[in-house]
Amino acid sequence: MAKTEVTTEMERQIYAATKKQGVFGCFEVTIGWFGKERVDYLTLDTKGIWRCYEVKVSVSDFRSKASKTFCGHYNYYVMPRELYEKVKDEIPSHIGVYIGGWLEKRAKKQELAVEEEILKASLIRSLSREADKLIKSANPSTVESLQRQIRYERKQKEEYRRMYQEERRKQQPRSKATS
Numbered sequence: 001m002a003k004t005e006v007t008t009e010m011e012r013q014i015y016a017a018t019k020k021q022g023v024f025g026c027f028e029v030t031i032g033w034f035g036k037e038r039v040d041y042l043t044l045d046t047k048g049i050w051r052c053y054e055v056k057v058s059v060s061d062f063r064s065k066a067s068k069t070f071c072g073h074y075n076y077y078v079m080p081r082e083l084y085e086k087v088k089d090e091i092p093s094h095i096g097v098y099i100g101g102w103l104e105k106r107a108k109k110q111e112l113a114v115e116e117e118i119l120k121a122s123l124i125r126s127l128s129r130e131a132d133k134l135i136k137s138a139n140p141s142t143v144e145s146l147q148r149q150i151r152y153e154r155k156q157k158e159e160y161r162r163m164y165q166e167e168r169r170k171q172q173p174r175s176k177a178t179s
Contacts, residue, residue, distance in 0.1 A: 004057060006057045007057050010057065010078050010079065010100060011055060013078070013098075014078045014098055014100075016101050017098065017103075018041075018051070022045050022046040022047075023043050023044075024043065024044050024123070024127075025041060025043035025044075026041070026042055026127050027040065027041050027126075028040065030122060031069060031071060031118065031119070031122050032114070038069060039052045039053070039071070039072075040055045040069075040078070041053040041055070041078070042072070042126075044119070044120075044123060049072075050071075050072035050073050050074075050112060051076065051107075052069060052071055052072035052074075052075045052076070053075075053098070054070070054075075055077075055078045057080060057083065059087060062077075062083065062087050062090070070110075070113065071114045072110070072119075073110060073112060074096060074107040074109060074110070075096065075110065076095065076097060076098055077091060077096075077097050078097075079098075079099065081099050081100075084097060084099055084104060088105075094108040
């Protein structure tokens with residue numbers, strides 16, 4: 001599912017708020033090798049402190065059954081002010097809140113919910129994925145190959161649409177023409 005503009009803006013703001021010397025972060029970090037849990041944004045600092053951030057942009061998103069992966073020493077929601085005002089009484093006392101890029105509510109330190117080695121491996125794997133995407137996006141032959149594939153798929157789509165419409169025309173009753 002595509003991200004909304006609000007989600008993308010929240011991600012930009014939390015990235016800017018946490019991008020400091022000695023803090024290393026990555027978006028969409030899957031915890032464990034075949035993990036079903038994914039942290040929207042995970043950071044590790046040079047003091048060994050792990051922070052997890054869950055981006056929420058609507059009440060239904062906040063209340064959804066989708067897991068909220070809070071496994072860090074400090075855990076936060078990142079949300080627009082309007083949402084915070086609606087759900088602030090539902091946020092556990094140990095979970096912090098960022099309104100965009102500003103800390104609204106401090107988190108309380110927790111024990112890690114998973115082993116630190118699992119968090120390290122998960123972060124490294126996700127950073128590697130992001131580096132791979134960056135390299136591929138800057139490689140002209142990869143970009144051209146993907147553009148060719150897109151052009152081919154679009155032609156296929158148009159061909160199938162044409163065939164579908166032709167079949168529909170053949171199957172439409174000719175009652176108006178014969179009456």
